[in-house]
Amino acid sequence: MTSQRQNTPAEASKNEYFLRGEGITKVYSDGTVALKEATLEIHPSEIIGLLGENGAGKTTLTKILSGLLPPTSGRVVSPKGLVHFSSPRAALEFGIGMVHQHFALVGTLTAAENVALSHKNPFSRIQLSKATERLEALMEESGLHVPLDVPVEKLAVGEQQRVEVLKVLSRDVDLLILDEPTSVLTPLEVDELFALFKRLRNDGKSIILITHKLKEVQSITDRIIVLRHGEPVGDVPTETATTEQLARLMVGQAFEQEATAVDLSDKELPLKRERKAVDRIATSVLHVEDLVSKSNTGDIAVHGLTFDVFGGEIFGIAGVEGNGQTELVESLTGLRVPTSGVATINGTNIIGLDPRQIYRLGVAHIPEDRWELGLILPFTLAENAILGVHQWDEFKGPMSFLRWGKINQHVRDLMERFDIQATGPGAPAKSLSGGNQQKLIVGRELAKNPDIIVAAQPTRGLDIGSAQYIRDLLVEMRNAGRAILLVSADLDEILALADRIAIMYEAEFMTICSPDDLNREQIGLLMGGVKPEEQAE
């Protein structure tokens, strides 16, 4: 059966495609270029793996194909002509359905009601009974079985996902797009899902699978498209693709290997050369032992991590987002109480302390989410500049009066020292550009004169100038003997800045090593969950 299939897409690609994206470019309103001239073709009855790092444009691409987002330029064509999706519903009518990472289900309604809801006139009685009937037939046909008369919130996550898939299948789609479908499933459920994919493919449907996991992609897909920085850098048949090749494509350096390397270390990130300038201080500033932490959903997000961060070094944590980095940072900064384990700063235990007490111990925290955590947007620059340090004696007078004179002076100093472009201390933080907002946060944190700086995704979404400026500051602090814990999904950043790196995958460190010990390919594999011994094979 498989041999028969393998030839079809290749032969048919010239005349028989289901959908083709031509030169799709997407520029978001804040100037981020998410997709650059992406061109791809989707044939009937094939499973495509869409690979790429965070921010490579995978989600943007699928959102455009499923009608959630309009492209800035470029077009989507089908054999029948130009297609234009003004809404997800229009895309569904055309035959494209998407299952998002976060399910769009109404928790209190049953599976049948949820499916009926996606149809027209969802509230009519006929529609509901029809939906139930159809659903039963569909379940028989697809082998996807879910209880129909139970509110979906009572179902297991895997079952909820099946409801989502059924919802889309019930609209007779030809192309099914799934965003990270396996991240919430148990291995058994993954097997079931993949078996379904194969059945659907044999029925002539196409499937696009977004994932970070190399092994999964290789086990199920027919063709793999790799996106990097918004451009498709590879479109390879799965049987000819090697894991190494895919990892390389994902993290770059696939083509013109030498040129890219020079480019990174010399022009964009001139920091690496300075790295040997300072010897790290022998005593550890942050000591973590067997730290276990749970995510908001109750899963283990940090599983028994042990590491030290020394003064005068940048300890970088690389890895695909969502592998526990956020929970780790929160556990170390007082925002999340770890389940067990030890964490000390300069020998003082920090487990159970609140953020304010932890800052007093010499911790600065540049948070991952600058709008949600780092800033209070309607507040002024001055008000934001004292967040977390407002109880310190420099800013608080007798009777807890705020010393606005000193605070405003402090803000003016920050603005000058950290090159923050704003009209003055009284300007609201939301009036600042993203780069200046981040400089304000970084400035506020560095002004604490910290022993350790926990920087989570410190340059995400920033323009090159601001990003470089912030990286320079981190190196400056490191050269001044401070410890820095840098968490970043940007591998180039970690490689350029870090003295030691840890690669995090599914709540654990795959390895802790010097960046010189590994090449990008090995790092790419580790980020995808492939252990060194497996790599050797």
Next chain:
Amino acid sequence: MREEKLERNSPRYLRGIHRTLTGFHPAIESVLAAIIGLLIGAVVMWLWGYDPIAAYSTMLKGAFADKWGLADSGAIAAPLILTALTFSICLRAGMFNIGAEGQLIMAGLAVVSVGFFSLPPGLHHVVALLFAMVAGAIWSIGPALLKLTRGVHEVVSTIMFNWIAHFLAIYLIGTILMNPRSADQTIPVPSTAIFSKLVKGTDLTYAVFVAIGFSLIIYFILWHTTIGYEVRAAGLNPSAARYGGIKNKRTILLSFILGGVSAGLAAAMILLGSSSTHAMYRLHGQLTNVGFDGMAVAMVGRNHPIGILFSALFFGGLNAGGRLMQLGSSPVPVQMVRLVMGVIVFTMSIPELARIFPAIRRYSVKLVRDLRQLGSSAGRRQSR
């Protein structure tokens, strides 16, 4: 993307209240809303055959033209300032406290109970004010604790506490606090605790300075102390406040207590000041709606203690002058005043409406496009 992030920061209804119409200063917005309210009131009067110009001139003259008018407006404004503060302080902390009404009633009971003992003047005033503040604060702690320990939504709990206070007051007024000589009311506040008149022949007493003073204190707490800083930070972005080492539970409790104190003082303003009998009636009519009107005052005052002073005087004037409207050469029913108040509150929420319009436009454009597409595809199907 950015828009989405912002949306998540605080509950939807709170953001609407902090937001201003594009570009305008909040004060100008409030004045505009007041003018629109008055204009719509005028149109309604004209439709019903009244003379709006005569009515408004009677009203404004009666409210603001002379010393006595201004004094009467101020007397009505004093308790409104304080109940508006109750609402605003909690809103700044991110809480929608509509329990001023119940806190006011409980504080009223505490105030009249100072009639059970005699103290020298001055001290008696202070004791009465303290009773009011403590009673108001205690009654507001209930909903706060329910919120903090059990997650009960403050809107639900404060409404329920309002009703508990209402019936508890009816019971207490009819029993323990009953005036033996006049069974439909409580014992009166003794003259040693009553504030003397600021302007003879009006309801304005020295109590108004308590209201103004408290308003200024709240202003200083909110904008010039770390306590107020924490309250406002937690109200605008709870997760960022947590990151900044602020304990949100503490700021919520604190805002409820301050709000309760403020509502308590409002009851004292009425019973130690403007009320003619200085006693509570069986259905505590003097206190009814003062808590809710305070919310309108807070909205027009943009939840700022200084803004509230002005908007309370405006609403006080509407009420004081409105009473005269029904007496003039062309009498207008006094209910017109409440209509104007209602329109003003609606107008204040126009920033919300102004944001809805583009969304409606976008949606209808989309709808037309979809329909066209549907039509053309149906056409194609037929031709096939």
